[in-house]
Amino acid sequence: MNATTAKTAISPRRDQDFPEWYQQVIRAAELAEPSEVRGCMVIRPWGYGIWENMQRQLDAMFRATGHRNAYFPLFIPLSYFAKEAEHVEGFAKECAVVTHSRLEADANGKLRPASVLTEPLVVRPTSETIIGASYAKWVQSYRDLPVLINQWANVVRWEMRPRLFLRTTEFLWQEGHTVHETEAEARAETKQMLEVYERFVRDHLAVSVFSGEKSESERFPGAVQTLSIEAMVQDRRAIQAGTSHFLGQNFARASGIQFQNREGKQEYGWTTSWGMSTRLVGTVVMAHGDDDGVVLPPRIAPTQVVILPITPKEEARAKVLEACDKLARQIREMRYVDLPIEVEVDRRELGGGVKNWEWIKKGVPLRVEIGPRDLEKNSVEVSRRDQGIKAKESVPMEELVRRAPEILMSIQNNLYERATKFRDEHTRVIDSKKEFYDFFTPANSEKPEIHGGFALAHWNGSREVEEQIKNDLKVTIRVIPLDDSAEHGECIFTGKPSSRRVVWAKAY
RNA sequence: CGGGGUGUAGCUUAGCUUGGUAGAGCGCGUGGUUUGGGACCACGAGGUCGCAGGUUCAAAUCCUGUCACCCCGACCA
Numbered sequence: 198m199n200a201t202t203a204k205t206a207i208s209p210r211r212d213q214d215f216p217e218w219y220q221q222v223i224r225a226a227e228l229a230e231p232s233e234v235r236g237c238m239v240i241r242p243w244g245y246g247i248w249e250n251m252q253r254q255l256d257a258m259f260r261a262t263g264h265r266n267a268y269f270p271l272f273i274p275l276s277y278f279a280k281e282a283e284h285v286e287g288f289a290k291e292c293a294v295v296t297h298s299r300l301e302a303d304a305n306g307k308l309r310p311a312s313v314l315t316e317p318l319v320v321r322p323t324s325e326t327i328i329g330a331s332y333a334k335w336v337q338s339y340r341d342l343p344v345l346i347n348q349w350a351n352v353v354r355w356e357m358r359p360r361l362f363l364r365t366t367e368f369l370w371q372e373g374h375t376v377h378e379t380e381a382e383a384r385a386e387t388k389q390m391l392e393v394y395e396r397f398v399r400d401h402l403a404v405s406v407f408s409g410e411k412s413e414s415e416r417f418p419g420a421v422q423t424l425s426i427e428a429m430v431q432d433r434r435a436i437q438a439g440t441s442h443f444l445g446q447n448f449a450r451a452s453g454i455q456f457q458n459r460e461g462k463q464e465y466g467w468t469t470s471w472g473m474s475t476r477l478v479g480t481v482v483m484a485h486g487d488d489d490g491v492v493l494p495p496r497i498a499p500t501q502v503v504i505l506p507i508t509p510k511e512e513a514r515a516k517v518l519e520a521c522d523k524l525a526r527q528i529r530e531m532r533y534v535d536l537p538i539e540v541e542v543d544r545r546e547l548g549g550g551v552k553n554w555e556w557i558k559k560g561v562p563l564r565v566e567i568g569p570r571d572l573e574k575n576s577v578e579v580s581r582r583d584q585g586i587k588a589k590e591s592v593p594m595e596e597l598v599r600r601a602p603e604i605l606m607s608i609q610n611n612l613y614e615r616a617t618k619f620r621d622e623h624t625r626v627i628d629s630k631k632e633f634y635d636f637f638t639p640a641n642s643e644k645p646e647i648h649g650g651f652a653l654a655h656w657n658g659s660r661e662v663e664e665q666i667k668n669d670l671k672v673t674i675r676v677i678p679l680d681d682s683a684e685h686g687e688c689i690f691t692g693k694p695s696s697r698r699v700v701w702a703k704a705y
Numbered sequence: 706c707g708g709g710g711u712g713u714a715g716c717u718u719a720g721c722u723u724g725g726u727a728g729a730g731c732g733c734g735u736g737g738u739u740u741g742g743g744a745c746c747a748c749g750a751g752g753u754c755g756c757a758g759g760u761u762c763a764a765a766u767c768c769u770g771u772c773a774c775c776c777c778g779a780c781c782a
Contacts, residue, residue, distance in 0.1 A: 204743095206743085224716095235773090235774085290780065290781095291780070291781070323782090352782090354780095354781070354782080356780075356781060363782085364781065364782075368782075370782070436782095437781095437782060438782090439782085440782070472782065473782080474782050475782090476782055477782095505742095507740095507741050507742075508740095508741095509739095509740055509741065509742090510740095547743095548740070548742060548743070548744070549740070549741065549742035549743085550740085550741095550742030550743035550744080551742080551743050552742085552743085553742065553743070554742090554743045555743085557743095566741075566742095568741055569741090570741075571741090578741085705781095705782095
């Protein structure tokens with residue numbers, strides 16, 4: 198490598214071609230790869246490990262708020278699905294449908310579907326209707342409420358333009374489905390779960406988000422209200438990171454979830470649903486990654502500390518490896534956020550540089566090198582992934598063991614601060630239509646550079662305006678903030694009165 | 706589903722216009738030299754050129770059909 202050229206592990210760089218960079222990072226870090234099956238991906242161990250950590254931590258938060266896990270069928274009878282009209286309309290175009298049950302060889306030996314199902318089965322794109330069928334049986338009285346259930350599952354949405362993690366035909370997620378006695382309680386649940394999501398994304402993924410309500414046009418099909426958290430990634434676009442829906446009595450009516458209330462009258466339940474998906478893995482990559490690969494927040498890194506033995510001389514090899522194992526054992530006894538630290542000793546017989554770069558690309562928070570010289574001094578060379586690739590610090594071994602948790606915490610915090618700063622720098626309060634259009638129009642339309650960001654602007658609530666902006670700029674309202682940020686002003690497009698600013702951005 | 710494009714080794718691709726034994730780089734394997742670092746040298750494995758048909762003495766190359774994928778739209782966690 199030439200010392201004067203700063204060669205990056207990933208090419209192109211983010212500023213050259215962000216979408217391509219994203220694909221390359223995912224490949225280089227061995228997170229996932231496109232499969233032979235159209236629109237579907239293979240999630241490799243490193244990527245799945247990240248998802249498992251997200252799952253574990255999110256699941257604990259669900260439990261802590263009183264939810265329990267269960268599992269419902271992958272297949273939804275078409276008739277169930279058809280019960281909620283708006284819901285059908287919203288999902289119909291992207292449903293995979295099973296119409297046959299058996300394979301038979303034809304005259305040429307080709308396998309063909311043989312037996313037509315009396316009723317087609319929809320592969321769940323989301324489970325409101327199939328879960329509703331169970332809830333209808335379980336709920337008889339106000340004493341059966343609330344029902345607070347979550348399921349971890351795969352779902353299928355026949356999307357036209359798949360992208361690894363961000364939008365694949367099949368994806369993994371969790372979907373919470375609850376039933377409540379009153380509207381107020383269901384609304385509170387919807388809000389609560391949005392806050393859980395917001396906290397999870399902040400504390401675990403080191404990403405700060407804007408949260409709020411979706412406009413009518415972006416609402417979940419069949420919902421009364423959709424709440425969402427929106428993260429900004431490094432090309433300054435928004436990613437919807439989690440949604441929580443207040444479904445009113447719409448789905449209860451469709452599924453027949455009815456109970457006898459405290460007055461002895463039959464009443465429909467008030468339901469909610471909320472979900473987060475493997476899209477979060479892509480969000481983390483785009484939020485924190487750099488030109489050398491993924492940068493993982495320690496809390497979700499499958500391996501938090503990797504120890505790299507440096508064994509230039511064969512004679513020293515055994516001793517170095519022994520020291521690595523000992524250090525690994527000691528660090529594993531330390532705890533970071535109440536969990537044992539995940540340490541791996543990379544003993545593979547590969548060139549030291551190759552190994553080091555692999556871990557850089559994978560985004561391991563802390564790399565620790567131990568060679569014969571370090572053994573003599575009883576110290577190690579430590580590199581943090583959130584700092585320059587070349588940066589190394591010599592640290593006495595016992596000190597590293599002692600400080601490992603605090604270093605991980607420092608990396609986690611640093612990533613969060615960095616991402617938040619980035620978001621804030623690219624979030625602009627905008628008060629005129631011209632400024633708005635300028636903000637979202639690239640200087641070079643042939644090859645648009647990274648531009649724009651989040652715009653906070655007044656809007657009069659009209660759907661036509663939303664349409665117009667979407668057509669002109671591909672910019673949509675990401676959320677209408679719920680907090681007390683109400684501020685009177687004028688819609689920058691129509692001049693009509695507006696009661697608050699809303700968040701506008703280009704979205705994934 | 707509209708508009709454009711591409712299919713050659715695991716990956717990136719040259720060759721195609723003007724038909725004549727399929728080439729490279731990376732990766733992979735073996736051996737060696739190195740090595741506080743994504744190293745170097747040598748040797749080697751790996752391709753019925755997306756598939757089917759046609760033209761021809763001869764097809765990766767020309768023709769027809771077909772399938773798949775990619776990019777730009779509409780849809781979207």
